[in-house]
Structure formats: structure tokens, C-alpha cells
Amino acid sequence: MKKTITLDVNGVAETAEVEVGQTLLRFLRDGLDLTGTKEGCNEGECGSCMVLLDGRPVNSCLVLAVEADGRSVTTVEGLSREGVLHPLQKAFLSQAAVQCGFCTPGMVVSAAALLRENPEPTEDDVKKALAGNLCRCTGYKQIVDAVRDAAAAMRAGAVAGGEAGKPAEREEVPA
Amino acid sequence: MTDLLYWLQGPVPETEPPTAEMPPWGETKVVGKPVPRVDAYERVSGSAVYPLDFALPDMLHAAILRSPHAHARVKAIDTSAAEKMPGVRAILTAFSPGADVPWYRSRGRFYSKLFDERVRHEGDEVAAVAAETRAQAFDALKAIRVEYEEFAFVLDPRESLAPDAPLVHDGGNRYGEPARYERGDLAAGFAAADAVVEATYSTACEIHAPMEVHGSVAKWDGNRLTIWDSTQGVFVVQQMVAGALKLPLANVRVIGHYMGGGFGSKLEAGKYTVIAALLAKTTARPVKLFLTREEVFLNAGNRPANTMKVKIGAKKDGALTAIEFSSIGSGGAYPNGADTSFLATDLYTCPNVAAVDENVAINAGRARAMRAPGFPQGAWALEQAMDELALKLGMDPVALRLANVPKVSQRRGNLPYTSTGLAECLRDGAKAFGWETTRAAKKDDGPIRKGYGVAAGMWGYGGGPPARVVVKLFADGSVNVNAGAADIGTGTKTVMAQTVAEELGVPLEKIRIEHADTGTTQYSGPSGGSKTVPSDMPAARAAAVEVRTKLLAGAAEELKVPAAELKLEGADVVSTKDPAKKLAVTEVPALQRNQVIVGVGTRGPNVEGKVISMFAAHFAEVEVNVRTGEVSVTKLVAAQDSARVMNRLTFECQVQGGLVMGLGLGRTEERVLDRQTGKMVNANWHDYKIPTALDVPVAQEVLSAELVDTECNTAGAKGVGEPATIPTAAAIANAVRDAVGLRVHDSPITPPKLAALLAAAGKKG
Ligand code: FES
Ligand code: FES
Numbered sequence: 001m002k003k004t005i006t007l008d009v010n011g012v013a014e015t016a017e018v019e020v021g022q023t024l025l026r027f028l029r030d031g032l033d034l035t036g037t038k039e040g041c042n043e044g045e046c047g048s049c050m051v052l053l054d055g056r057p058v059n060s061c062l063v064l065a066v067e068a069d070g071r072s073v074t075t076v077e078g079l080s081r082e083g084v085l086h087p088l089q090k091a092f093l094s095q096a097a098v099q100c101g102f103c104t105p106g107m108v109v110s111a112a113a114l115l116r117e118n119p120e121p122t123e124d125d126v127k128k129a130l131a132g133n134l135c136r137c138t139g140y141k142q143i144v145d146a147v148r149d150a151a152a153a154m155r156a157g158a159v160a161g162g163e164a165g166k167p168a169e170r171e172e173v174p175a
Numbered sequence: 176m177t178d179l180l181y182w183l184q185g186p187v188p189e190t191e192p193p194t195a196e197m198p199p200w201g202e203t204k205v206v207g208k209p210v211p212r213v214d215a216y217e218r219v220s221g222s223a224v225y226p227l228d229f230a231l232p233d234m235l236h237a238a239i240l241r242s243p244h245a246h247a248r249v250k251a252i253d254t255s256a257a258e259k260m261p262g263v264r265a266i267l268t269a270f271s272p273g274a275d276v277p278w279y280r281s282r283g284r285f286y287s288k289l290f291d292e293r294v295r296h297e298g299d300e301v302a303a304v305a306a307e308t309r310a311q312a313f314d315a316l317k318a319i320r321v322e323y324e325e326f327a328f329v330l331d332p333r334e335s336l337a338p339d340a341p342l343v344h345d346g347g348n349r350y351g352e353p354a355r356y357e358r359g360d361l362a363a364g365f366a367a368a369d370a371v372v373e374a375t376y377s378t379a380c381e382i383h384a385p386m387e388v389h390g391s392v393a394k395w396d397g398n399r400l401t402i403w404d405s406t407q408g409v410f411v412v413q414q415m416v417a418g419a420l421k422l423p424l425a426n427v428r429v430i431g432h433y434m435g436g437g438f439g440s441k442l443e444a445g446k447y448t449v450i451a452a453l454l455a456k457t458t459a460r461p462v463k464l465f466l467t468r469e470e471v472f473l474n475a476g477n478r479p480a481n482t483m484k485v486k487i488g489a490k491k492d493g494a495l496t497a498i499e500f501s502s503i504g505s506g507g508a509y510p511n512g513a514d515t516s517f518l519a520t521d522l523y524t525c526p527n528v529a530a531v532d533e534n535v536a537i538n539a540g541r542a543r544a545m546r547a548p549g550f551p552q553g554a555w556a557l558e559q560a561m562d563e564l565a566l567k568l569g570m571d572p573v574a575l576r577l578a579n580v581p582k583v584s585q586r587r588g589n590l591p592y593t594s595t596g597l598a599e600c601l602r603d604g605a606k607a608f609g610w611e612t613t614r615a616a617k618k619d620d621g622p623i624r625k626g627y628g629v630a631a632g633m634w635g636y637g638g639g640p641p642a643r644v645v646v647k648l649f650a651d652g653s654v655n656v657n658a659g660a661a662d663i664g665t666g667t668k669t670v671m672a673q674t675v676a677e678e679l680g681v682p683l684e685k686i687r688i689e690h691a692d693t694g695t696t697q698y699s700g701p702s703g704g705s706k707t708v709p710s711d712m713p714a715a716r717a718a719a720v721e722v723r724t725k726l727l728a729g730a731a732e733e734l735k736v737p738a739a740e741l742k743l744e745g746a747d748v749v750s751t752k753d754p755a756k757k758l759a760v761t762e763v764p765a766l767q768r769n770q771v772i773v774g775v776g777t778r779g780p781n782v783e784g785k786v787i788s789m790f791a792a793h794f795a796e797v798e799v800n801v802r803t804g805e806v807s808v809t810k811l812v813a814a815q816d817s818a819r820v821m822n823r824l825t826f827e828c829q830v831q832g833g834l835v836m837g838l839g840l841g842r843t844e845e846r847v848l849d850r851q852t853g854k855m856v857n858a859n860w861h862d863y864k865i866p867t868a869l870d871v872p873v874a875q876e877v878l879s880a881e882l883v884d885t886e887c888n889t890a891g892a893k894g895v896g897e898p899a900t901i902p903t904a905a906a907i908a909n910a911v912r913d914a915v916g917l918r919v920h921d922s923p924i925t926p927p928k929l930a931a932l933l934a935a936a937g938k939k940g
Pocket of ligand 1: 038039040041042043044045046047048049050059060061062
């Protein structure tokens with residue numbers, strides 16, 4: 001059985017006919033070719049499929065596409081704007097918080113959700129927020145450091161009104 | 176030794192030594208600097224296309240039917256209902272044309288087939304379906320009727336050789352004769368000892384569990400096959416697929432640009448690759464076949480479980496007199512390495528040593544090389560035994576190890592090492608960790624007990640040929656580097672760009688790497704065994720040096736000075752005698768005439784009469800809750816000897832990752848097989864626990880001994896991936912022993928296991 005859904009994906013209005021059993025993950029990857037969102041397990045265990053649904057982090061392999069009808073979705077592709085990386089992505093890049101990179105999109109999305117709620121997270125806050133995102137390569141240390149660095153950069157940017165902290169970059173995600 | 180792990184069969188391929196003189200680098204400008212990855216943008220932005228992301232127009236999706244039984248015979252398969260299912264385009268079984276492909280080769284014999292009528296573990300391949308969608312393919316699998324005749328099975332390697340054990344393979348459950356090693360006189364060595372310790376240790380079976388599942392996309396153009404594969408080595412996949420399908424190597428192109436981790440489990444072609452190719456041939460359409468996460472747990476490799484008996488004797492001053500080591504492990508239902516004795520025979524000076532490795536068959540998924548295959552297991556046993564010995568001798572565990580640091584590789588003909596940093600690792604690590612002060616200040620009260628442990632390790636493979644890299648300098652001064660190696664996340668592309676930039680002075684932004692494509696890039700071994708840096712970087716350096724030599728010769732003609740007088744400075748060629756004599760690189764006539772200058776670099780054999788090895792010492796601090804048996808690892812320090820660090824960022828990231836993988840071995844990871852059914856009961860990430868961000872110690876420090884090694888290769892770097900994970904689990908186990916006075920001999924150290932031991936010893940708080 002199919003159903004037509006309309007949703008906002010990274011600021012673009014999308015209308016599509018989907019199988020009612022199709023997951024949001026599959027719709028994003030196969031239907032919209034947004035392959036930045038990864039599939040690591042398809043059973044809600046690894047976080048590599050993490051996207052923001054109305055601003056909240058969800059494992060998109062556990063959400064049906066039809067559940068996203070009328071809502072807004074942000075994927076890793078939606079974090080950067082015209083080739084300019086989100087401060088989190090910049091920090092992941094400069095901190096070498098990436099090895100194979102397969103977990104990275106999910107990590108960055110989870111971290112973006114955290115920083116929206118908590119612009120000044122402690123190390124523990126970051127670890128808790130990322131506990132659902134598995135990484136087999138990095139050992140997490142650089143990832144946690146990168147998230148805290150990005151948070152600091154965003155706070156500094158917000159105070160100075162600079163590029164990194166531009167509210168727009170966080171406002172993409174409606175509350 | 177470990178060469179054999181990375182080559183399918185026959186001798187290791189060679190490449191001729193480079194002709195150019197390449198003196199060791201002195202002060203470097205780019206190499207060694209903490210530069211971000213050259214492909215980091217793609218990786219963090221989500222724009223990197225991994226094989227799992229790859230799609231072709233008109234592509235079909237495939238899925239594999241696997242045996243639900245640990246040991247059975249396929250009596251009959253009925254695919255008639257499945258064939259009529261919506262979207263189904265092809266079904267493959269043992270009886271399909273072209274599917275009679277022998278598989279799992281070892282010692283000149285094949286142990287199975289693509290679809291064998293005898294299935295030897297849960298997850299063995301039985302049939303495959305290609306359909307319009309993935310869901311249709313999985314639905315069709317359910318409609319295939321298979322009749323099995325079930326057999327008795329054996330799951331524990333220690334039971335595999337019992338006289339009444341079920342036979343996994345006709346002819347017996349031994350994969351070859353036990354491998355024996357001996358030197359000196361063991362009995363005399365133990366007789367001379369002042370203290371002897373003896374115990375049995377075991378490690379649980381671990382699963383590689385890379386984040387990207389294994390799989391391939393296959394597409395035919397006439398009799399040419401192209402495969403996009405999540406792999407550590409495109410040329411290995413090419414060789415195996417060409418062999419299986421009886422195709423010329425030149426007709427098989429394997430592409431593996433990005434890949435989501437492998438840790439040794441992607442050093443070979445999977446059956447899935449050949450199945451995808453066969454289904455694509457049958458349907459004349461591209462086919463994508465990726466495993467599910469559960470299939471990866473069942474059938475894409477593991478670090479085998481090992482049981483190891485260690486006996487060590489030493490004099491009062493700590494000098495080792497004898498080591499006896501025996502190990503039994505299992506390659507699984509099909510042969511793969513399960514030996515663990517290397518460390519016991521080579522890490523410490525000891526005149527009298529005997530070791531035996533037994534590798535047997537069981538009815539469980541086949542092992543594949545997993546990050547330092549055999550070494551973390553060997554370290555778990557040997558380094559805990561060393562800890563016991565230190566206790567018995569009343570010696571500091573660091574001092575005991577320092578008393579036995581070897582100058583030569585006793586296992587390998589008493590040859591000296593090109594460099595050996597074991598002592599430095601132990602000393603520097605102890606200092607950074609605060610070994611003496613924290614241990615002295617230790618208090619033993621309350622339910623939370625602190626403990627401190629150390630363990631050492633080494634990795635005995637320093638890379639080597641074959642390696643060939645081509646560097647092209649274009650007329651605008653940009654550079655293309657062409658190499659066959661996969662970048663499995665370690666930073667191969669980045670370090671290679673740094674190597675080339677070092678010699679050519681070109682900024683990293685102007686360097687592009689073409690890699691991991693059998694059709695367009697140079698032949699290379701797979702990326703594994705910590706050998707990519709020591710194997711491929713010397714070749715990259717040689718190629719860049721050749722380009723520079725040609726460029727300077729061209730400039731010399733124009734400037735009318737001898738080439739020997741010229742050097743590269745930024746974007747210019749400048750005379751060292753008269754700075755006024757200079758020419759922009761892009762204006763060198765030879766470059767303009769040909770539009771390109773090409774350099775071909777190769778990697779010659781390793782230095783004769785010496786041995787290349789990497790060393791490490793890891794230190795752990797733990798807190799044990801004696802009420803619950805919970806262990807929290809609060810601090811880890813890794814001191815590594817890899818000689819030159821090519822890039823501090825990627826180096827550190829690898830070591831951090833190695834530590835945390837070692838943490839998994841020590842604390843949480845264990846494949847659990849059900850003795851009633853023979854099935855794996857934790858084939859998912861919920862029940863099979865790999866460490867998460869919450870398990871990582873707050874304090875984690877990485878040190879590098881950074882010895883100058885001018886002999887290991889022309890990059891002066893020894894590699895780091897494997898040694899970074901070898902001693903970690905043993906260091907944690909030793910810290911637990913220090914905390915509670917009890918030793919957990921069997922990995923992982925789980926709360927129930929430790930709580931039971933504490934209760935039995937009356938130590939529960
Ligand atoms: S793919 Fe969704 S949690 Fe793993
Ligand atoms: S970087 Fe490879 S899984 Fe995280």
C-alpha cells in the first residue's frame with residue numbers, strides 16, 4: 001500500500017508516494033538520494049542513520065517515512081550550507097575525529113541536536129548524547145573533543161556575531 | 176611470518192628497488208605535521224560515496240539464504256514458489272549454471288563451495304535471490320523451501336579433538352599439524368628458575384563489526400566485470416573473483432574508494448561478491464548485494480577464541496629462564512589463522528622456549544584476520560603471566576619487563592631490529608601514567624577499589640614490497656598521485672599526499688590521490704597488517720623524487736646550471752649558489768613541452784639481516800566495584816614505538832581507536848554460541864557490546880617513542896594500526912588484579928564473572 005507524503009527535507013519541500021512500510025532511512029537514501037545518512041544496522045542500534053525530525057534526533061531506520069509526513073527532517077547534508085561546513089563538521093575535520101567516516105554523519109547530527117539544547121556541554125554530556133552512536137574506528141576521544149570545540153566556537157561566534165555562531169545555522173531546525 | 180596473512184597463495188609479490196638515492200629525511204616540512212585528512216571534507220559532509228551508497232540505473236538487489244543450522248546437509252531445495260514472487264529476477268543455488276565454484280582454500284585444498292550441500296555453521300550460504308527491491312529479495316528468501324538433514328555439531332575448540340567429536344570436515348578436525356617452535360632446553364630453564372608461574376588463560380571470540388556492512392555491486396559489460404566493493408584490497412578481490420569466475424584478471428575491475436572500516440574482515444573477496452557477479456550475469460543487470468548486520472556477525476569473520484596455557488620461570492633478578500606456551504584456537508568451520516604464540520617467543524629475552532599452536536575446526540563462523548591477528552590473545556595470556564611472575568618475585572611489573580627487553584629477534588634467527596623502542600615505551604609510559612606515585616598512594620578500602628596495570632606488546636610485520644606509486648606533475652603545478660592501496664580510514668591518502676608534498680614542495684590542496692581501482696591504479700597489496708605506511712610511502716617518495724629529478728634536470732637546461740645545484744622552493748626552482756637564478760616550476764620547458772612529468776616509484780625489499788617490528792606498552796587504571804563486579808577503566812596511556820610519526824593527528828586517532836578496541840576485548844566483547852542449537856545468540860549490536868563513548872576513560876594519553884629508524888624503509892616509519900590494540904586488554908586485566916587481588920583468566924571481564932570470583936573468594940564488599 002502506498003501513501004503520498006509531504007515533508008520538509010533540509011529546507012526543501014518534498015512530495016512523494018511511499019510504501020507505508022518504508023522507513024524514513026530508506027526513503028532518504030533511495031528515494032531522495034541523500035546517502036549521507038548511513039545504514040549501519042537497520043535495527044536501531046548504531047546511530048549511523050541519525051537525522052533530526054522536527055529538531056529531535058531519531059534513528060531514521062526506526063521511523064516510517066509516513067510518520068514524517070508534514071514534518072521537517074534535517075540530514076547531514078542539511079547541516080552545511082552551500083559547501084560551507086557546520087562548525088561541528090569543521091571541528092570533526094580539524095580534530096581528526098574521523099577515520100573511515102561511516103559513523104560521522106550520524107555523530108554530527110546527534111551532536112548538532114545536543115548543542116541546540118545545551119550550548120555548553122560537559123564531556124559527560126557529550127558522551128551521553130553520543131552513547132547511541134557507535135564508532136568502531138576512532139575510540140571516540142577526538143569526537144568528544146571535537147564536539148566541545150565546536151560548542152566553544154559556536155558560543156564565541158554567537159557572542160561576536162561571527163559566522164560560526166550565526167543563529168541561522170541552528171535555526172534551520174525548528175523546535 | 177605474517178606475510179602469509181596478506182597474500183592469498185604463493186610467494187609475496189615483488190617490486191624492483193628504486194634507483195634514486197633517498198637519504199633519510201632530516202627536518203621535514205609536511206611529513207609528521209598534524210594536517211587534517213585530505214578527504215576530510217567528503218567524509219564529514221556526507222558527500223563521500225561508500226559502496227553501500229552506490230547505485231546504478233536498473234540495478235537489482237540481492238539477498239542470501241543462509242543455513243539456520245550449525246551442521247547439516249541440504250537434502251533438497253525447492254525454489255518454485257520463490258520464483259513466482261513479485262519482483263524476483265533470478266535465484267541461485269548449488270545447481271545453477273556457473274555456481275559450482277570451490278571456496279575457502281587453504282594449503283592447496285578447497286574446503287567448501289559457493290553453495291555447499293554440507294553446511295557447517297549457522298549462516299553458511301544455501302541460495303541467493305536477485306529482485307527489483309531489497310524487500311522483495313528478502314521476501315523471496317522466505318519462500319524457498321529447504322530440507323535439511325541435521326548433524327551433531329561441535330562449538331568449543333577444546334572439544335573439537337575429542338574422539339567422539341562430530342567431524343566438521345571429512346578427514347578430521349585439525350587444520351594441519353600443530354605448529355611447534357622450540358629453542359634452548361626448557362627443562363633446564365625451569366630447573367634454573369627461582370620462581371615459576373603457570374596458568375591457563377582464554378579470550379572470547381570477537382567480531383570485527385565495522386560500521387559499514389560487507390558487500391558489493393556487480394555490473395557486466397560483455398565479458399568485462401566491474402565491482403564496487405567495501406574492501407581493504409581491490410587487487411585481492413580482483414584475484415579471487417577472476418579465479419572463481421575463470422576470467423582474465425584484466426576483465427575484472429574492482430573499485431573501492433571509500434569504505435566504512437574492515438579491521439581485517441575485508442581483506443578478501445566475499446562469497447557475496449561472486450554471488451552478486453553471477454546474479455548480474457544471469458539477469459544482465461547490475462546487482463547490489465550487501466549483508467545485513469546480523470549476517471556480518473554470523474559470517475564475515477571474527478577473532479577466534481583461544482585457550483592458552485603459559486608457564487614462565489625467572490631468576491630472582493627477573494631474568495627469564497624458560498617460557499612454555501600452548502594455544503588452541505579455531506579458524507572456525509573453514510580454515511583461517513588461530514595462532515597466538517608469537518609474543519611468547521619473541522617479546523622478551525629468554526633462552527629456553529617451547530610453543531605450540533593448535534588450530535581446529537568447529538561449527539561456527541570462519542575467522543578472518545582481525546587487527547593484529549593472534550597478538551592481543553597472546554598478550555592477554557603472556558602479559559598476565561608476566562604480572563603474576565612479578566608478584567611472585569616481588570618485583571615491579573615495569574622493572575620485570577625492562578629486565579628482559581630483547582636486543583634481537585630470537586624467533587627470527589637472532590637478527591637485530593632496525594629499531595626497538597620497547598624500553599622507551601615502558602619508561603615513557605610509566606612516567607606519563609605516574610606509575611610509581613599512583614601505585615604508592617593506593618588505598619584499599621570502600622567498595623570501589625583502584626588498580627593499576629601494565630602490559631607490553633609488539634607487532635612483527637614491518638611492511639615490504641610490492642608497492643608501486645605513480646606521481647604526475649601537471650603543467651599548472653598540480654599533482655596527481657596514483658596508488659592501488661585502499662584508505663580504510665587510517666589516513667593513507669593523507670599521509671601519501673604529505674610524502675609527495677615533502678619532496679615536491681607542492682601544497683596539499685594541489686595534490687589529488689587516485690587510489691584503490693584495479694582498472695586505473697597501480698598494483699598494491701591490501702591495506703592491513705599496519706603495512707600501508709611502511710610499504711607504500713617509500714614508493715610514493717621514490718615517485719616524487721623521480722619527478723623532482725626530471726624537473727630539476729629540465730630547469731638546469733634552461734638556467735644553464737648543473738641540476739645538482741638546484742632545489743625546489745615553493746613554486747620555484749632556485750639555484751643554491753645564486754638565488755637570482757630561478758624559474759617557476761610551471762615554466763620549466765620540459766614540463767610545458769610534455770604537459771606532464773611522470774615519476775614511477777617502487778618499494779624494494781627490506782634491509783637484509785635485520786628485523787622490523789613495532790613495540791608498545793599500555794598502562795591502565797581501573798576502578799572496580801567489589802559489590803557488583805563492575806570495572807570502569809578510568810585512565811589509559813599508550814606508549815608506541817612506530818619510529819617516525821607521519822601525521823600526529825591520524826597517528827593519535829589510530830592509537831585511541833586501538834585502545835578502545837582493546838577495551839572491548841578486555842571488558843565486553845564475546846560471541847555467544849548456544850550449546851543446544853549451535854546458533855549465535857548475540858548477533859546484533861544490542862547484545863554484542865562494542866565500547867560506546869560512555870566506556871571511554873576520561874584520561875587517555877598517546878605517546879610516541881619517535882625513534883629515528885633509518886633502516887626500516889625510506890620513510891623511516893613503521894606503522895601503528897595493530898600494535899595500538901595488542902596490550903590494552905592485558906593491561907586492564909592486570910589493573911583489575913591489582914585492584915581486587917583476583918585474576919580473571921578469561922576475557923571479557925564482565926560484572927557477573929568478576930562478582931562470582933569475588934564472592935567465591937569472600938571479597939565481596
Ligand atoms: S542504521 Fe539505524 S540505528 Fe543503525
Ligand atoms: S570513523 Fe569509522 S566507524 Fe567511526
